[in-house]
Amino acid sequence: MPVNLTKNAIEAISVGDLNLKPLVQVLEIRPVSSVQERYRILVSDGVDTRQALLAVHLNLKIKSKELRIGSVVQLVEYICSVVQNRQIIVILNMETIMTDCEIIGNPKLSLDANSASQGAASSTITATRQPEVRKIFAPTPKPSTGSPCRSGSSGRTSSSSMSIMSNGNTSLHNPNTNASYKPSPVYKKHGAVVRNEAPAHIIPVAALNPYQGRWAIKARVTAKGDLRRYNNAKGDGKVFSFDLLDSDGGEIRITCFNAVVDQFYELIKVGKVYLISKGNLKPAQKNFNHLKNEWEIVLHATSTVDPCPDDDRSIPERQFDFKSINEIENVENNSIIDIIGIVTNVNPTTTILRKNGMETQKRIVILKDNSGLSVDLTLWGDVCNREGENLQEMLVSGSFPVLAVKAGKVNDFSGKSVGTISTTQLFVNPDTPVTQILIQWFNEGGKDFASHSISRDVVPGSSHNEIRKTISQIKDENLGQGDKPDWVTLKATISFIKTDNFYYTACPLMIGDRKCSKKVTKVASGNWCCDRCDQEFELCDYRYLLQIQVQDHTGLAWLTAFQESGEEILCCSAKNLHLLKYEQDHARFAEIMHSCLFEKYIFKLKIKEEIYGDEQKVKITVVKAEKVKASLENRYLLTAIKDFVFKNSKTQKIY
Structure with a gap:
């Protein structure tokens, strides 16, 4: 079955066409040294070739033998980036069209437009060397039918890439490229695009990776942290972070330090949409970052943060990943989760003393849902007065509000409970389908249902939680x-x-409002001596x-x-x-x-x-x-x- 690779696909990708979705062939697969397991492949359009880097989630295609040397694939999502002065295609998503196929055309090693040093290594694979190329790249026997391609046991054929010709032959080709690719007029008479001058391309948050050159993301701010000051070996500093959500549901955290704080802190508003580019992508610090993204962004002085004049309604206001209360019992301690429930009780605020000697406020709110369980939500600090007082007033007025908690921290002391942290957000009666489900259940009998608390295992008659x-x-x-x-x-x-x-003999002397009670010894004079108090006395205490x-x-x-x-x-x-x-x-x-x-x-x-x-x-x-x-x-x-x-x-x- 003849296969038509997309003509001039490598050239089109090189000059910035990211909407082509071309058909290309894999000529080489090899692992690369990285913190994560990654693979580099060589792709061909039948004439030119280019190095490409697979996204991590595509590794499974190689391990399952779905992607191998000779495979014909369709690039669905990709970007073209410059790494160490070499142009690399970063493949974010692709489909395997044919698992096994002979080498198509006479591919040559392309001269990298951004690296003249590759010129010496570039060479054309001529027709006389074609058997050698086939031996190296595709040691697959020719099918008995005489067709240059054969479909393997795990091969798949895309229906969108198949057409039945009038003469009865089946031809595999890219529906978007019946003829050779012709560059858009905007690229004509232009050479290679200089990295720092290339226009930033808006990509999904989920597609961000450290191998990209210029990028931009358009997303809504869902949370903004407080401005914090710190002191370390490098001196004093300040920092703040904010969380972003884009239209595809991707989330990422951005952090600013010192002078960059002054540049962007007042600009960032929760709920607003921004176009952001020129930041540094770094591995997420999971001790402080609870978002489901392996990367986070650090802005610097040349970064751009532009408010979008027209609010993009395709980007949701917020995103939840709720766990029902019965699921919290199996969640690990210190995990960050989203929960939702009916508020059934709000305890008074109490003041407690922290280990550092500072006082803070604490208030317990009890949530229940139709899993038949309830859980304690602990509000800390100023949240006790703001949201806590509001919830208490609603209960006093006779209403039972639905409370959604985003980014609460699980605690397993004396049962499972959830507490607020600096990035926790509380939403009263949020506009979500779960809210309506809970209200309906509560009004139809859930209000009178006696739920069991997962936060306390109480011994009857005891005033404390006891396990x-x-x-x-x-x-x-x-x-x-x-x-x-x-x-x-x-x-x-x-x-x-x-x-x-x-028992042991103890010091009876008072230190402040309590006894010393340290162990004492008898000395030659017959008195008792306390090393801590450095005094002698006639009588001692006896303690169990x-x-x-x-x-x-x-x-x-x-x-x-x-x-x-x-x-x-x-x-x-x-x-x-x-x-x-x-x-x-x-x-x-x-x-x-x-x-x-x-x-x-x-x-x-x-x-x-x-x-x-x-x-x-x-x-x-x-x-x-x-x-x-x-x-x-x-x-x-x-x-x-x-x-x-x-x-x-x-x-x-x-x-």
């Missing part, structure tokens, strides 16, 4: 081995308490340091109980117990120690890995201990059974 674990779970889940301690509750029976060293063995139906564990939790377990002060053992009544001491054995307790535990000498060990500390109360425990078990049945019932995503 119940077994001893085997503590070990199997490697609790305490992260950067932060784990806080869990455990129902277990005390099986043994060490009675030899159950209990080593307790507990067990449940899954195994054994050793816990450490200090003063307050020790008193909760033994119902006696450490000082009185010391006097009973060594001075008053040893039998009474033994009775107290045995009184708590084989009793069931609810322990609130802090689990953290610590270093002892040169060895790391997981230390389990008792924060609070209470004897099991039958009524509360029965309520807990009934609730746990109900939740287990509910979670294992079939839930359905709403959008």
